[in-house]
Amino acid sequence: MTRRKRMLADLEQDIRDHLERETQDNIDRGMSPEDARCAARRKFGNVTRIKEETWEVWSVVWLEQLLQDVRFGIRTLLRSPGLTVAAVMAIALGIGINVGIFSVLNGLALRLLPVPRAQELVSVNQIFHFQGRGERFIHNDASWFSYSEYLDYRDHNHVFSGMVAYEPYVEATLRDINVQQVLGTAASCNYFDVLIEHPARGRGFVDSDCGSRAANAVVVVSDDLWRGKFAADPSLVGKKIVLNQTAYTVIGIARPGFTGTEPIPSAFWVPITMQQALEPGSDRLSNDNMSWLALLGRTQPGVTMKEVRADLDVIAGRMDQRHPRRSTSLVVHVATFFSSPDQRSFLIPVASVVLAAFALVLLIACANVASLLLARASVRQREIALRLSMGASRWRLVRQLLTESLLLSLAGGALGSVIAFWSFIRITQLVTSHLPHDFPPFAVNVAPNLHVVAYALVLSLLTGIAFGLVPALRSSRPDLNSVIKGDGTSFGASKKSGHLLLNTLVGSQVAVCMVLLLAAGLLLRGLYSAQTVDPGFEIKRVATLFLDLGKQGYDSARATGFMQHFRELIQGLPGVIEVAQAECAPLSHDFSASHFMVPGRADTVAIEYNHVTSDYFSLLGIPIVRGRSFKPAETHEAPGIIVTESTARRLWPGQDPLGKALREISGREYSVVGVAKDAQVAHLGQLDTNYLYFPAGKEDDSRSYVLVRYATGFTDVATSIRDAGRSIDPGVSIDVARLEDYLEVWRAPSRIVAALSGALGALALLLCSIGVYGMVSYSVSRSVRDIGIRMALGADGSQVMRHILWQAMRPVLIGGAVGVALCAAVSGVLSSMMFGLGAHDPLAFISMPLFLLAVAFVATFIPGRRAMRVDPMVALRCE
Amino acid sequence: MIQQGTSAHLDILPEAGVVSPSMSTREEMERIELLQGTLDLLILRTLQLGPMHGHAIAKAIEFRSDEVLQVEQGSLYPALHRLIKRRWISAKEGTSENNRRAKFYALTFRGRRQLTVETSKWDKLARAIAQILRPGEQEEA
Structure with missing residues (x-):
């Protein structure tokens, strides 16, 4: 003992x-x-x-009391299984979807890179601040580095055991049996060593691979490419493959699962010194003022992030001295898939809106469970009063009641998380596999890790306190005398405030639910308008072909020759009606914009533009409303431009735009020769943006789109177009798509968001109607005597029903009104998804509240019917 | 109120449950509430006279304070156990005056040491409070 x-x-x-x-x-x-x-x-x-x-x-008091509380809590919860199951399900739902969406965001932004000892890897980015006017060339990301800057940081830092630079997303044409476009990476030659990613077969780069420019044509291919394109040929190492017209010797095959250090998988890696061979026509290595290389460093053991920043800042400061009027601030943090400041500034607001929307559902679930517990607390008040009068302290009782709600929330959280882990992996797969084909393949690892588990745990604890605290505080303060005497109508003197609390809980549920439903309604309306929007040009029976001849090793003259020949061949194909060429195809997410000055005005205007051939307008059915279209002979040198109606209206209000001058920031002057009708060629849903057309010239031939209007089936036309291209040069990759498919790319985000918010809205509605139902049936069962008296005094069933409906609908109406006001205040953030509808679309703002009210009415009516059947004699006798 | 941990500082919150809640004659109202932790000190001081059983400790405290300090006798027991847990006193079976079995509590070495510490702390506290309450007298003295 x-x-x-x-x-x-x-x-x-x-x-x-x-x-x-x-x-x-x-x-x-x-x-x-x-x-x-x-x-x-x-x-x-x-x-x-x-x-x-x-x-x-x-005793180790808190521990023993905790165990006692847990045991007691479990017993109590098991005694009312109905309530327990309802509460656990509501919480599981709320926490589950939050944990699920967090695991997706975690996979996108928080997860470390999938390489060994990833916690040592640091992403380095820079932001320039210019005094006055500064100039910097940017390829991919403004916060990246030039090659000379990379060498400076690599050679002069004292904190990294190694530092790599790489250019991701290099498009390359892989010539094999078929011609195929793949995305690859140009990397510094320490890439595989610093990342500790030794290829599974063959070798990674060694320093001599980067020894001289364009001399060492070697490549490491990804496991996916090896299996997908080369049928896992074990003898591939040592053979040659052709990328963008240059032959490379395969020296290694990467470990399965290693897809590079960017979210979009890399299919191959070549030494950085091969950049110009890989991307003909652009010499980035020798441009000291171009951001094109992402930087990663592996810290030496024991070096802190603070030391890394201090050390690199010294190097940056030295560079700033060489560039007066420019100062650099470095952004340094542990490397993840989304590391650069630009990507973060996009991801963080999006992530917060998404998390907030999901948290709202959890909020409803909390309010729901809180009212359940509050209702049950009134049943338990005799037990609680007894314990208080026996000398239990109030704090002790609150602790015990909180233990019960924490048990509920942890059970719900565990259940919800397990379901979320299981389902979100599948949901993500489903979503990514149903993206339109223009979306790049996207690798997001949503499997749970420590972050996600910690998030789930913290969320569960917070939830338990959120829904448990108020009922616990309230029910541990009953009026002892009246309760023990059995005058158990309600919380004695605090009956009124008890009802107020319940009504507030129901009202806030309705308010939050209203916000989510309205958002869902608005997004569904936006989706509908995206599906039915008239872009203002003929979109059906048009094929688009994208050719990037420059990347495929063509010089300007050869490209022009190819394009001329190719267009003649297409024109002669059976079923082809008209052919046009343009720098950007309509709605292709390819944009060009420049600043222009209008003579006589001080400010400059940003105007998006396109270079098009004369048949562009007739092919797309865009009428020229004033002046003329381009003549076939007009090229880049010609000064004529065509503006859209709304651009003309904005620049020269009330005047004839024909013959008006526009000066580009470079000094070249143009004059308007025609006015085209507005069309949503650049952004779906935006009809009146500033837009103008230049005539296309041979400068456009090395990278351009060909538009083909056809009369027969798309597949036949596509095949004959590809054959025509191959008959000129079998090595050219031609991407043929339907113009209609570009619409899908615009619609996909709105479809995904609408589906997501629709699902959230439905969940919210479900929880909310359960909440209203629960509150009404609780208050009916509490006021049986009340109803009995009314009926004994001569009230009939319909009067009782009216009374109950009014009592229940009051918080619903107030909450609903608050919700509508809240949503009206914040719906502006959705406007980019609305495709021309206003953020206060009346149809959504009328139909959704009515729908919610109807559901709340039904949820009130069903338990209310029970009250109508109360027998006054039975009701009065039972107490 | 339960004092936890092993720190033995005096704080000046009134100890709840020290004054008997039942009787409320005028005489009793004039009795002084014990300060938190003070009971521990009184027990230690009382046991300096020699091992005693619980009832005797309560009686001794009452008697030696001219019955001004009224201990709710029950609260003696949590305090005794607190002191045992800190190893300031020990408990062993013995026989009382009238030859009955009883549990005797005795000061340990550590307890003796603690008593000196606590006593000097108490003196400091009493002086400090007196100084605040009667500044004039202190200056004269």
Whole structure:
């Protein structure tokens, strides 16, 4: 027996001895035996409490009480399985979807790179601040580095054991049996060593691979490419493959699962010194003022992030001295897939909106469970009052009630998380596999890791406190007398405030639900308008072909020759009606814009533009409303331009735009020769952006789109177009698509968001109607006597029903109104998804509230019917 | 209120449950509430006279304070166990005056040491409070 147990066992004997001695003393003083015993007990105090306090001296109090609370809590929860299951399900739903969406965001932004010892890898980015006017060339990301800057950081830092630079997303044409476009990476030659990613077969780069420019044509291919394109040929290492017209020797095959350090998988890696061979026509290595290389460093053991920043800042400061009027601030943090400041500034607001929307559903679930617990607390008030009157402290009771709600929330959280882990992996697969074909393949690992588990745990604990605290505080403060006497109408004097609390809970559920439903309604309306929007040009039966001849090794003259020949061949194909060429195809997410000055005006205007051939307008059915279209002979040198109607209206209000001048920021002057009708050629849903057309010239031939209007089936035309291209040069990759498919790329985000918000809205509605139903049936069962009296005094069923409906619908109406106001205030953030509809689309703002009210009405009506059937005699007798 | 941990500082919150809640004659109202932790000090001081059982400790405290300090006798027991847990006192079986079995509590070495510490702390506290309450007298003295 431990000392503690022995002590406690003796305690009772001790107390008995003590009382006997005191009684004896009292008798000696002349009291009667009864009085003496009473006085002794009085003087001793509450024996049970004394025992408990002594016991607490010896126990690791909080732990034992916690275990006690947990045991008691489990027993209590099991005694009312209906309530427990309902609460756990609501919480599982709320926490599950939050954990699920967090695991997606975690996979996107928080997960470390999938390489060994990834916690040591640091992403380095820079932001330039220019005094006055600054100039910097940007390829891919403004916060990246030039090659000379990379060498400077690599050679002069004292904190990294190695530093790599790479250019991701290099498009290359892989010539094999078929011609195929793949995305690859140009990387510094320490890439595989610093990342500790030794290829599974063959070798990675060594320093000599980067020894001289364009000399070492070697390549490491990804496991996916090896299996997908080369049928896992074990003898591939040592063979040559052709990328963008240059032959490379395969020296290694990457480990399965290693897809590079960017979210879009890389199919191959070549030494950075091969950049110009890989991307003919652009010499980035020798451009010291171009951002094109992402930087990663592996920190030496024991070096802190602060030391890394301080060390690199010294190098940046030295560079700034060479560039007066420019100062650099470095952004350094642990490397993830989304590391650069630009990507983060996009991802963080999006992620917060998404997380907030999902948190709203959890909020409804909390309010829901809180009202359930509150309702049950009134059933338990006799138990609670008894424990209070026996001397339990209020804090102790609150702790015990909180333990119960934490048990509920942890059970719900565990269940929800398991379901989320399982389902979100599949949901993500489903979403990514149904993206339109123009979307790049996107690798996001949504499997749970420590971040996600911690998030789930914290969320569950917070949830438990959120829905448990208010009911616990309230129910541990009943009016002892009235409760024990059995006058169990409600919380004694606090009956009114009890109802207020319940009504507030229901009202806030409705308000939050209204916000989500309205958002879903608006997004669904946006989706509908995206599906039915008229872009203002003929989109059907048009094929688009994208050719990037420059990337495929063509010089300008050869490209022009190819394009001329190719267009003639297409024109002659059966079923082809018209052929046009343009720098950007309509809605292709290819944009060009420049700043122009209007003579006589001080400011400059940003105008998007396109270079098009004369048949572009007739092919797409865009009428020229004033002036003329381009003549076939007009090229880049011609000064004529065509503007859209709304551009003309904006630049020269009330004047004839024909013959008006526009000067580009470079100084070249143009004059308007025609006005085209507005069309949504650049952004779907935006009709009146500034837009103008230049005539296309041979400069466009090395990278351009060909538009083909056809009369027959698309597949036949596409095949004959590809054959025509191959008959000129079998090595050219031609991407043929339907113009309509470009619409899908615009619609896909709105479809995904609408589906997501629709699902959220439906969940919210479900939870909310359960909440309203629960509150009404609770208040009906509490006021049976009330109803009985009314009916005994002559009220009929419909009057009782009206009373109940009014009582229940009041918080619903107030909450609904608050929700509508909230949503109207914030719906502006959705406007980019609305495709021309206003953010206050009246149809959504009328139909959704009516729908919610109808659902709430039904949820009230069903339990309300029970009240109509109350037999006044039974109701009055039962209490 | 349960004092936890092993720090033995005096704080000046009134100890709940020390004054008997039952009787409320005028005489009793004039009795002084014990300060938190003070009971521990009184027990230690009382046991300096020699091992005693619980009832005797309560009686001794009452008697030696001219019955001004009224201990709710029950609260003695959590305090005794607290002191045992800190190893300031020990408990062993013995026989009382009238030859009855009883548990005797005795000061340990550590307890003796603690008593000196606590006593000097108490003196400091009492002086400090007196200084605040009667600044004039202190200056004269």
